[in-house]
Amino acid sequence: MKFAVLDFETYYDDQYSLRKMTPVEYILDPRFEAIGCSVKEGQQLPYWVAGPDLAKLFNELDRDQGVITHNALFDMSICAWRYGFIPKLMVDTLGMSRACLGHKLKSLSLNSVASHLGLGVKGDAVGKVKGMSYAAIAGSPTLYQELITYANNDAELCAGIFHKLFYGGHFPVAELAVMDMILRCAVEPSFVIDQNILAQHLGEVRAKKETLLSQAMLLGADGKSSLMSNEQFASLLRQHGVEPPMKVSPITGKTTYAFAKTDLGLLDLQEHENPAVQALVAARLGHKSTIEETRTERLLSIANLSWPGLGQARLMPVPLKVSGAHTHRMSGDWKLNMQNLPARGGNNAIRRALMAPQDHEVLTVDSSQIEARLVAWLAGQDDLVLAFENKEDIYSQFATDLMGHPVNRKLKDPVHIAEGFVGKTCILGLGYMLGWKKFQARLEADSKNQLGNAIVFDDERAKNTVDFYRRKYSKISGLWRWLENNAIPALAGFTDPVTLGPCLFEEGSVLLPSGLRLWYDNLERTSDGWKFTYGRETKYLYGGKLLENLCQALARIITFDAALRIQKRCSVELDLIVRMKLQVHDENVFVVHKNSRIAVEKIALEEMHRRPEWGPTLPIAAEAGHGPSYGDAK
DNA sequence: GTGCGGGGCGCG
DNA sequence: AAAGCGCGCCCCGCAC
Numbered sequence: 001m002k003f004a005v006l007d008f009e010t011y012y013d014d015q016y017s018l019r020k021m022t023p024v025e026y027i028l029d030p031r032f033e034a035i036g037c038s039v040k041e042g043q044q045l046p047y048w049v050a051g052p053d054l055a056k057l058f059n060e061l062d063r064d065q066g067v068i069t070h071n072a073l074f075d076m077s078i079c080a081w082r083y084g085f086i087p088k089l090m091v092d093t094l095g096m097s098r099a100c101l102g103h104k105l106k107s108l109s110l111n112s113v114a115s116h117l118g119l120g121v122k123g124d125a126v127g128k129v130k131g132m133s134y135a136a137i138a139g140s141p142t143l144y145q146e147l148i149t150y151a152n153n154d155a156e157l158c159a160g161i162f163h164k165l166f167y168g169g170h171f172p173v174a175e176l177a178v179m180d181m182i183l184r185c186a187v188e189p190s191f192v193i194d195q196n197i198l199a200q201h202l203g204e205v206r207a208k209k210e211t212l213l214s215q216a217m218l219l220g221a222d223g224k225s226s227l228m229s230n231e232q233f234a235s236l237l238r239q240h241g242v243e244p245p246m247k248v249s250p251i252t253g254k255t256t257y258a259f260a261k262t263d264l265g266l267l268d269l270q271e272h273e274n275p276a277v278q279a280l281v282a283a284r285l286g287h288k289s290t291i292e293e294t295r296t297e298r299l300l301s302i303a304n305l306s307w308p309g310l311g312q313a314r315l316m317p318v319p320l321k322v323s324g325a326h327t328h329r330m331s332g333d334w335k336l337n338m339q340n341l342p343a344r345g346g347n348n349a350i351r352r353a354l355m356a357p358q359d360h361e362v363l364t365v366d367s368s369q370i371e372a373r374l375v376a377w378l379a380g381q382d383d384l385v386l387a388f389e390n391k392e393d394i395y396s397q398f399a400t401d402l403m404g405h406p407v408n409r410k411l412k413d414p415v416h417i418a419e420g421f422v423g424k425t426c427i428l429g430l431g432y433m434l435g436w437k438k439f440q441a442r443l444e445a446d447s448k449n450q451l452g453n454a455i456v457f458d459d460e461r462a463k464n465t466v467d468f469y470r471r472k473y474s475k476i477s478g479l480w481r482w483l484e485n486n487a488i489p490a491l492a493g494f495t496d497p498v499t500l501g502p503c504l505f506e507e508g509s510v511l512l513p514s515g516l517r518l519w520y521d522n523l524e525r526t527s528d529g530w531k532f533t534y535g536r537e538t539k540y541l542y543g544g545k546l547l548e549n550l551c552q553a554l555a556r557i558i559t560f561d562a563a564l565r566i567q568k569r570c571s572v573e574l575d576l577i578v579r580m581k582l583q584v585h586d587e588n589v590f591v592v593h594k595n596s597r598i599a600v601e602k603i604a605l606e607e608m609h610r611r612p613e614w615g616p617t618l619p620i621a622a623e624a625g626h627g628p629s630y631g632d633a634k
Numbered sequence: 635g636t637g638c639g640g641g642g643c644g645c646g
Numbered sequence: 647a648a649a650g651c652g653c654g655c656c657c658c659g660c661a662c
Contacts, residue, residue, distance in 0.1 A: 229658060230641080251640065260642055290656055291644050325652050329646085337654045340645035371646090371651095432650035442650090529649080540649080548651045552646090585646040585652085 001089065002065035005040040005162070007154040008075050009147060013131040022334040023074045024317055027081055028305040034078065035134045038151035040159050046152040051134040058085035066176075070094050070110045070158045072183050073319055073333060080187045082308055090183045091176060093161040095322035100170040102323065103519035103534050110157055119160035125150035172515030175322075178560050181567070181580055182320050182330060190360075190581045190591040191316040191630070193303040194353040201349035202296045209287060216283040219276050227287045230257045233280075240277050242269065261285050262445035267454065292342060295350055298335070316354060318582050326534055327552040328516055330583055339584045343634065344450065352631030361597045361626050362633040365566075365604045366587035367559055368621040369394070374551040375431040377618045378501050381475040389619040399423030402468055418455055421447055422465070430469040431476055433544025436462040480543030487546060488530055492523045502614035503550055510550065513614040514557045518549060555586060558620065562607045563588045569603045576600070582630070589630065597626055 011033040012018070018026055026032065034054055039061075040046035049057045058079065065087055069075035072092030079085040097105070097113045105112055111122035125146045129137050137144050165171045216227060220239050226232045234244040234257055245265020247258040258265040269281045299316065307313045318338050324331025332339055341350050356362045372394070376384035387394055399407035399419045409420030425443050434442070440462035448454040457465065470477040483500075490498045493507035502513040509517035520541060523532040530541040563580050566588070570578035578600055582589035588608075592600045601624050608622030627633040 225658090231659090249640075256641080262643090288657090289643055294656070295644090321653095324654090327652065329652065331653050332655085335655070337645080340643085340654070342644065344645090366646095429650055433648080434650045435648065438650075529647095542649060544648095544650060552652060555646095587646080 002042060002062065003068055003091070003162070004042070004061070004065055004087075005038075005046070005068045005155045005159045006075055006079070007038040007046075007069065007151050007158060008078055009035040009037070009126065009129075009151050010078070011035060011133055018074075022336070023077060023319075024302060024334060025305065027074075027077050028307060030306075032082070033133060034082065035129070035137060035147070036151065038148070038155040040152075040155040046155040048148040048151060050138065054083060058083035061085065063087050065089070066091050068093060068158060068162050070113075070154075070161065072179075073186055073321075076183055076187045077317070084309075086188065089176065090180050090187065091162060092179055092183060092322065093158050093165070095179050095182075096165045096171045097161065098321070099175065099323035099328060099516055100165050102326075103521040106536050110154060110161075113161055114157040117161060117164050119157050119164070120153070122157060123150040123153055174561075174564070175514065175516060177564055179322050181560075181563060182322050182583065184579055185318040185320055185581055185583070187317070188579065189315040189317040190357060190579075191318065191354045192357050193299055193314040193316050194355050194629070195300060195303050195314065197349055197353040198296050198300050198303070201347070201353070202293065202300065205292045205296065209293075212283040212286040215279050219280055221280070221283070224287065227280075227284045230259060233257075233259065233284055236280060237269075237277065240274060240280070242272065242274075242277055245269070259284065261288070261449070262441065264441055264444060267444065267448060291340075292350070295336075295341065299350065299353065320583060323516075325552075326539075327518065327549050327556060328512075328514075329552060329556050329585060338582060341630075348631045348634075350631075351634065352629045354630040356591050356628060359594055360591050361594050361628060362630050363590045363592050363597055363601055363604065363624065363626045364587055364630070364633045365562075365590075365601075365608045365622050365624045367555065367562075367608055368623060369427075370555045370558065370586050370620060371548075371551045372427050372431060373618065373620060374554050375476060375547065376473075377615065378547070378550065379473070379475040379479040381473050384473060385617070385619060388621075391621065393420075394427055395423035396420050397423070398426055398469075398472075401472060402426070402465060418447070418451065418453075421451055422455060426465065426469050430466060431473075431544075432548040433480055433542070434466070436466040439466055479547060483543040483546045488523070488541060488543075491520045491541075492525070492530070500550070502554070502612075510553075512553055512557065513612070518553050554615075558612055559583075559586055559588060559608075561612065562604075562610065565607045565610070566590070566600075566604045569607065570600055573603070574599055589633070601626065 016029065016031045034051045036048055036050045037054060038046045038048055066089035067087040068091040070093045072090050076090050094108055097108045101113060105116055114120060114122060128143060129147055137147060213224060220236055221227060226236055237244050245258040245263065246255050247263060249256045266281060269277055272278055302316060303314045307315060319333040319336060320330040321333045322330060373388050376388060387397060393409060396407050396409045399422055403419055407419040408416050425446060429439060429442060440457050444454050444456055486498050487505045489495045490505040497504055497506045504511040508521055509519045511517055520532040523530060532539055532541055567578055570576045574596060576596055578590055578592055580588050581591045605622055605624050609620060611618055611620060625633045
């Protein structure tokens with residue numbers, strides 16, 4: 001495949017800049033102006049195309065090639081939205097750098113990555129053209145030439161990064177396809193925002209908060225900050241004769257207020273004998289979550305943007321960062337995390353406001369309990385693997401063994417539901433070395449929030465439950481020890497490499513079956529356990545955590561391999577261009593024409609059930625949903 | 635004003 | 647010895 005590297009220079013000033021707004025707002029702003037773009041085709045030297053000539057460039061540039069940029073989410077959005085240019089393959093050297101060098105570098109800027117790879121340094125001409133339009137810059141030949149040299153140099157650096165990481169064998173070819181698929185979620189938006197749903201939702205959310213606040217005001221609150229500020233809320237509680245619950249911060253080791261909705265102390269105050277205290281706690285909790293309000297506002301403001309040639313099309317680009325997580329999961333971008341939209345709690349308005357366009361449907365496929373399946377399979381916990389294979393109800397089965405009497409979640413009886421919930425909490429949490437204290441807190445908080453009534457285990461029962469899990473699934477608890485005694489020493493370079501399933505533990509990293517690596521840089525043993533660095537951060541490592549990282553990384557590979565196969569088969573067998581439009585870890589979301597939805601869904605489910613080549617005995621399963629909106633499809 | 639860390643909360 | 651993990655955004659409080 002042919003490749004071209006692009007590097008845009010665009011107008012900015014103190015108010016109108018990427019520092020003040022997100023790329024979607026910046027690119028669609030009336031003030032947007034491309035001063036020009038450096039283009040490097042193949043091995044040729046880069047050439048500069050001035051702003052007024054860009055329409056012609058993109059009219060003529062070969063679309064049947066790969067286009068490489070550093071931060072493709074930005075540059076490719078300009079190409080697509082401003083010039084209607086969408087190439088066959090989009091490559092982002094920022095994403096490649098994140099996947100290959102994120103552990104080593106504190107910054108992944110073009111300059112930082114290029115310097116690290118020994119490719120040269122980036123200039124600083126861009127600082128001199130602040131507030132200058134194309135006409136102004138071009139009117140000053142020296143400055144203009146300086147900018148052109150700067151842009152051409154950037155294009156060379158970007159090409160160099162691609163060359164080193166791709167041809168150097170650090171970034172596998174299949175990951176280029178993953179990257180392209182993810183970039184298109186933003187660059188080729190399909191979701192249409194329903195403003196009416198959002199506007200109504202915003203009104204309801206604000207009214208609800210208003211009500212809670214006015215009740216709190218009658219009880220001594222002095223505005224919103226009485227609820228939002230820990231110190232002010234504490235004194236409010238004291239006014240009502242309640243000594244605030246305290247806890248020790250796991251980060252600082254200092255004592256702090258236990259005011260989170262998962263803190264047992266606060267859960268108790270929710271049932272306090274004094275209704276005033278109950279009202280204050282409810283008001284605090286009702287105000288602490290701002291996500292419904294702020295996210296709705298942000299989607300509404302994006303819906304108001306005007307698209308070149310389309311007017312107010314209400315399109316919703318989905319920005320995702322490739323390998324945003326250490327485990328190579330995606331993460332959010334553009335001040336917008338599309339992977340944590342509220343889903344539970346009934347209303348679901350934000351998800352329902354993400355509509356498929358006219359005559360289309362949203363189709364979601366998600367991988368069922370994929371991490372729990374991977375834990376069982378990696379550990380060789382064959383009874384559990386077999387139970388998954390036979391599509392048995394694992395949560396009820398575990399609860400049955402734990403309680404010593406039959407439990408069946410499918411009987412809609414409250415006792416069965418509650419006991420099945422205990423089983424679910426155990427299966428999903430205890431595989432990663434969750435301790436009894438946190439298990440106890442998690443069970444109580446989650447059951448209260450999800451079932452409506454709290455399941456309270458005393459200390460003894462919580463300990464016994466955790467012990468029971470570790471004994472029943474002795475291969476899983478054994479795997480934690482194996483990872484501590486064998487895998488971590490290999491990662492630290494103390495021993496020769498070792499393998500577990502499809503994973504090879506070498507010094508500094510785990511080689512995954514995708515060809516990408518799970519990095520554990522500067523791994524060393526300290527007085528409080530193993531430590532490694534990732535970019536700016538220092539993290540801890542132990543058996544349960546390593547197992548979790550492995551399962552997350554493998555689940556990510558399985559889900560994306562399936563997404564790529566789904567797109568491919570739809571193209572080959574149905575002659576349809578079907579594209580993923582959103583990805584939420586174990587869930588791939590497509591937008592499809594309603595006439596082809598059934599055929600696409602069949603293929604999607606087949607591929608989501610297909611076992612990986614590296615794991616023919618790993619039983620996986622999936623579910624599909626569809627509807628006019630993302631909310632309806634779940 | 636801006637930056638940063640802690641705590642909180644949303645999702646998986 | 648024992649330790650769920652992975653994200654991003656919001657708000658607060660504090661330092662500069």
